[in-house]
Amino acid sequence: MKSRDQKSQSSNDLSQFDSAEALFSNDPADLIEKIEAFPKFASRQAIAKFLTKYEIFKRILTVNGSIVECGVLHGAGLLAWAKMSSIFEPANHVRKVIGFDTFGGFPSVTGKDTQTGTFNDLKTGGLTGSNIDNVLEAVRVYDLNRPISHIPKIELVQGDLCKTAPAYLESNPHLVVSLLYLDLDLYEPTRKALEVFLPRMPKGAVIAFDELNAKIFPGETIAVMEQIGLCNLRIERFPFDSYVSYAVLD
Numbered sequence: 001m002k003s004r005d006q007k008s009q010s011s012n013d014l015s016q017f018d019s020a021e022a023l024f025s026n027d028p029a030d031l032i033e034k035i036e037a038f039p040k041f042a043s044r045q046a047i048a049k050f051l052t053k054y055e056i057f058k059r060i061l062t063v064n065g066s067i068v069e070c071g072v073l074h075g076a077g078l079l080a081w082a083k084m085s086s087i088f089e090p091a092n093h094v095r096k097v098i099g100f101d102t103f104g105g106f107p108s109v110t111g112k113d114t115q116t117g118t119f120n121d122l123k124t125g126g127l128t129g130s131n132i133d134n135v136l137e138a139v140r141v142y143d144l145n146r147p148i149s150h151i152p153k154i155e156l157v158q159g160d161l162c163k164t165a166p167a168y169l170e171s172n173p174h175l176v177v178s179l180l181y182l183d184l185d186l187y188e189p190t191r192k193a194l195e196v197f198l199p200r201m202p203k204g205a206v207i208a209f210d211e212l213n214a215k216i217f218p219g220e221t222i223a224v225m226e227q228i229g230l231c232n233l234r235i236e237r238f239p240f241d242s243y244v245s246y247a248v249l250d
Contacts, residue, residue, distance in 0.1 A: 016043060052241040053077060056179065056208055057084045059248060063204045065095070065178030070161060070193045071210070072101035073129035075138050077181065082142060082154050090147035095178070098155045100164060100193075103132040107160040112187040112222050119185070119216040127185065132158050161189040165196040177201045183210035187219030194227040201249055208246040209235070 024041045027034055034040075039047060060067075067081045078099045085095055105125040114122055121127050139154045146153065157164050161184065169175060177200045184190045194207075201207070211217040212224060212235065224230060233247040 013043075013045075048240045049244065050080060052238050052244045053080050054084065055238055056181075056206060056244075056246055057081065057088070059246075060178040060204075060206050061088060063178040063202065063206075065176035065200075065202065065205060067095065067097045067179040067181070068177050068193075068197055069097065069099045069181045069183065070189065071181075071183030071185065072099040072103070072135060072156070073127075073183070075099070075130060075135040077183070078135070078154060079138055079142055081179075081181075082139075082146075085153070086146045093148045093151045093153070096155055097153060098157065098168070099135075100157045100161045100168075101129070101132075102160060103130070103135070103158050104128060106186060107162075108186075108188070110187055110219070113185075113217070113219040116218050117216060122217075132156060162192045165192055169196055169200075175200050177205060179206050179208065181208045181210070182220060185211055185217040185220065187223050190220050190223035191227050194223065198228070203249055205249050206246050207233075207249070208244060210244055212245050214243060 020041050020043065024034060027041075029037070067085075069078055069081065072078050078097060082097045085092060085097065089095065105128040106123065108124050109122060109126070119127075135156060139156070142154070143149050157168055177197050180193065180197050180201060182190055182193060184193065198207075209220060209224065211220040213221060221230075224233075234250075235245050235247050237245040
């Protein structure tokens, strides 16, 4: 679920966002104290989505391979995967967290996205998140306090995934993928991500879908249908998160 998408969120949700922002701004505590007290300010939806990532991460903990996140936005998911790896498997320096994003909004949008999609910014250049320098700074801060910090944990790949994913694989022929997290929203890059990375996923690996069965972004469902086939996957979800679903490969 994309924050501030007014077509899919109620007026109460939007009002809570504004109130939470004011609560955070007006709280007299030091900034670091407010960050550490994040449940005081974060919405139940945001905490639910974090718990979803935690549950998905547990399912790949014993599976060899790196985490490929397709669609970084502000870097919350990217850093969540990395920090959970640091907590639960501090010695596993070969599991990388690789984030693919344009860091400049949607590279292009096709008719399979726009014909029925209802997202309010479904256009070329739409849905811009943080720029790459901002996310890299977050990675630098993360690296200040993690085990085996001399070996890089997070990699960022900037550009149109339809071009960057094949190039990355050519430069990294050793890649094994334990988790493919699809949050690209669009048809073409989602299909390309499946085409490139699925052959690199062993049994027990997980594909996670951020917008499967979501009217606002129909392209993801269409891409999965064409590239894998919905009937070939056991697609599961968690009762506390309405958007994210996943499939364990077997």
